[in-house]
Amino acid sequence: MTDSTTLDPAALRMLDAAEALIRRHGPAKATVVDVARALGMSHGNVYRHFPSKAALREAVVARWLHAVVVPLEPIVASPDPAPARLARYIRTLAGLKRQKVLGDPELFAAYHLLAEEHRDAVAAHVATLRGHVATILRQGAAAGDWQVADPDATAVLLLEATMRFHHPHHVRDQAADETAPARLDAVLDLLVKGLGTAR
Amino acid sequence: MTDSTTLDPAALRMLDAAEALIRRHGPAKATVVDVARALGMSHGNVYRHFPSKAALREAVVARWLHAVVVPLEPIVASPDPAPARLARYIRTLAGLKRQKVLGDPELFAAYHLLAEEHRDAVAAHVATLRGHVATILRQGAAAGDWQVADPDATAVLLLEATMRFHHPHHVRDQAADETAPARLDAVLDLLVKGLGTAR
Structure with a gap:
């Protein structure tokens, strides 16, 4: 998997161009040929950074998913109590996904299609989220908020x-469902209380 | 919505015929014409019971969904403690759905397609499940197992x-995932414990 955070400036410009193409013309347009044309460069130049159309598209998906992870990282690093951070982390994750759908449903659909094709990028994203939640669970266990025998397994749950x-x-499906955030709060309340009983 | 439990014997024979056709030929074959031919009767005879292809197909979906509800009813009626029954209800629901997929994935896919077309039948099914869970929540509240301000809303959660x-x-997607039942048990444990803290 290509990690977009370690790409050089030329590769980043190619990803920007691919994203602009997806935004304007849909996911089919994120090809090496289209990106080269948009940037007025040779195909070979793009292929040096992304050896195939699949590699280019996977990097686009990885960067899109990474944009969801960035605002979550401070929640993991915060010194606040773990139970509050656990709820805030999942609430923020849900809010970010909801904003993406509501903000531009067609772009969300385009990226969702691309993500379906690049399950490795999605699996890496899910592993990052699970790792964050497991870290918060370990921090809470260390602080005596709960006892969690297997933080990685509980993060999945x-x-x-x-x-x-x-x-x-x-x-x-639920982007228009305005009661969803309140329901998520109620579910998180139950789950965090459930964790807290094993103290 | 047609409630298959109140249908007369002739209508039930038509639903049996429709199910046999779906099983053999896929969801496209559940039409009034096909059912009439399978039973050697006139279309008019079938139309007297099901005024349209849509009504016939909706009744087929409703009966299929009802088959999941039947084994759940004794769990609602049982005198066992509500917390144990709440977990048993959802575990049984998940097990029944999983059995349907594993037992005959193609038939499940056929019915799933039909259900996507008949959202009213699905909504009625979901309302039945929510009603059952809300009943168990009310029983638990009456027995002092938990305090639940809005059992209907909590059932949805x-x-x-x-x-x-x-x-x-x-x-x-997870039919082959053999650890799913253990994960469900762990989630139910957290949720039931969470409910129990508001005693």
């Missing part, structure tokens, strides 16, 4: 139990 | 928090 609110399939 | 394990979209 917590993300599964709230998937109605952040899984792209459901976020798309 | 509990089914949403476990949808990974009973929503057809996810059940189909």
Whole structure:
């Protein structure tokens, strides 16, 4: 997987061009040929950074998913109590996904299609989210907020139990559902209380 | 919506015929003409019971969904403690859906397609499940197991928090995932404990 955070400036310009093409013409247009044409350069130049159309598209998906992760990182690093941060993390994740759908449903649909083709990028994204939640669970265990025998397994559970609110399939269907944030708060309240009983 | 439990024997034979056609030839074959031919009767005879192809297909979907509800009813009626029954209800629901997928993936896919066309039948089914869970929540509140201000709203939450394990979209994707039942148990444990803190 290409990590867009370590790409050089030329590769980043290519990803910008690919994103602009997707925004204007849909996911089919994110090809090496289209990107080269948009930037007025040779195909070979693009291929030096992205050896195939698949590699280019996977990098586009990875960068799109990474944009969701960036605002979550401060929540993991914050010194606030873990129970509050656990709820805030999942609430923020759901809010970011919801904003993406509401802000530009067609772009969301285009990226969702691309993501369906690049399951490795999606798996890496999910692994990042799980790792963050597991870190918060370990911090809470260290602070005596709860006892969690297997933080990695419990992180999977917590993300599964709230998937109605952040899984792209459901976020798309419920974007107009204005009571969803309140329901997520109530589910998080139950889950955090449930964790707290094993103290 | 047609309630298949109140249909007369002739209508039930027509639904049996429609199900046999779906099983053999896929969802496209559940039409009034096909059912009439299969039973050697006139179209008019079928139309007297099901005024349209849509009505016939909706009744087929309703009966299929009702088959999931039947084994759940004794759990609602049981005198066992509500917390155990709440977990058992959702675990059984997930198990029934999983069995349907594993038992005959093609038939499940056929019915899933039909259900996508008949959202009213699906909505009625979901309302039944929510009503059952709300009943168990009220019984638990009456017994002092928990305080639940709005059992109907909490029933929605509990089914949403476990949808990974009973929503057809996810059940189909995870049918081969043998750790799913253990994860559902762990989620139910957290949720029931969370409910129990408001005692």
